[in-house]
Amino acid sequence: MVIAVSIIFSQAIYFKNYFIPIAVLAVSSPVLLYFRRSVKEIVADERDFVIGGKAALIAIRIYSFLAVTAMFVFYALRDFNPAYEPIGLTLAYSTCILMLLYAVIFRYYNRISFSGKRLKYSIFALALFLIVFVAGARLFSGEDDWVCENGKWIEHGHPDFAAPQVECK
Amino acid sequence: MKNRIRELRTDLGITQDELADRAQVRRETIVFLEQGKYNPSLKLAHDVALALGGTIDEIFIFEKGD
Numbered sequence: 001m002v003i004a005v006s007i008i009f010s011q012a013i014y015f016k017n018y019f020i021p022i023a024v025l026a027v028s029s030p031v032l033l034y035f036r037r038s039v040k041e042i043v044a045d046e047r048d049f050v051i052g053g054k055a056a057l058i059a060i061r062i063y064s065f066l067a068v069t070a071m072f073v074f075y076a077l078r079d080f081n082p083a084y085e086p087i088g089l090t091l092a093y094s095t096c097i098l099m100l101l102y103a104v105i106f107r108y109y110n111r112i113s114f115s116g117k118r119l120k121y122s123i124f125a126l127a128l129f130l131i132v133f134v135a136g137a138r139l140f141s142g143e144d145d146w147v148c149e150n151g152k153w154i155e156h157g158h159p160d161f162a163a164p165q166v167e168c169k
Numbered sequence: 170m171k172n173r174i175r176e177l178r179t180d181l182g183i184t185q186d187e188l189a190d191r192a193q194v195r196r197e198t199i200v201f202l203e204q205g206k207y208n209p210s211l212k213l214a215h216d217v218a219l220a221l222g223g224t225i226d227e228i229f230i231f232e233k234g235d
Contacts, residue, residue, distance in 0.1 A: 045194035046210055047201065 001032065060102055067091040082146065082164045093136055100132065171230040175203045177221045191220035 005028050012020040074088030104125045112121040146163045147156045153163040178188050185203070189196040193216065201207035202217065209217065209229075218225045 045198050046213055047195070047198045047207060 001028065001035070060098060064095050064099060067095040071095070079162075079165045081166055082148075097132065097136075100128070104128070170208055170232065171205060172202065173228050173230070174199070174217060174221065177223060177228060178203075181221065188217070188220055192216040 005024055008024050009021050012018070012024075068091070071088045071091040074084040074091065078085040078088065108118075108121060108125075112118055145156050145159050146153045148154075148168040151168055153168050155163075174188075178185070183191075185196050185199045189199045192199070192213070194213065198207065198213075199217075202209060211225075214225045214229055218228050221228060
């Protein structure tokens with residue numbers, strides 16, 4: 001059901017139809033809630049948690065490796081198609097956030113949760129993510145970029161790279 | 170780390186399922202413990218020992234390097 005909802009969401013957004021996702025969300029939420037309530041017991045023990053931790057770590061490593069590799073490819077090809085650059089940056093940025101999140105949460109449970117510094121650490125982590133968020137918003141804002149207008153590449157802001165080689169349509 | 174889970178379980182005449190029920194874990198966990206493929210936490214070792222009516226040091230045999 002989750003897979004079906006995800007497919008409907010992505011396709012609807014792709015076709016710029018925003019009514020379908022809202023309708024699907026409204027219908028699927030109570031259905032998912034019903035399914036969740038019908039689960040009486042989850043059979044899991046400490047071995048599942050150990051396996052879950054290992055699986056999460058391996059998944060993070062694989063994702064990071066693939067995302068960084070794809071980022072280099074997209075970034076190297078940005079002159080052929082300007083759309084590749086934000087894709088590469090998104091991949092790089094999401095990988096950084098994922099690894100940062102992992103490091104922050106790991107340190108919290110490894111050391112901080114046993115100490116009296118939980119509040120200080122939480123404030124520090126929040127500030128860190130705010131800085132990352134603001135930096136990311138600035139990076140993706142497209143302030144310094146080349147914009148295609150009337151068949152010409154127009155400088156927007158002060159991009160530190162040359163205009164794209166591809167034809168501006 | 171070796172253990173005597175299978176031996177004590179057989180002596181008690183209970184199945185892996187029943188032992189899993191008593192220790193409140195999954196049967197697979199008991200299987201892996203008996204095969205020596207999983208080192209339990211202190212809590213799980215305690216729960217299994219309790220379920221078998223023994224103590225941790227009677228059931229789990231620690232060796233040098235464990």
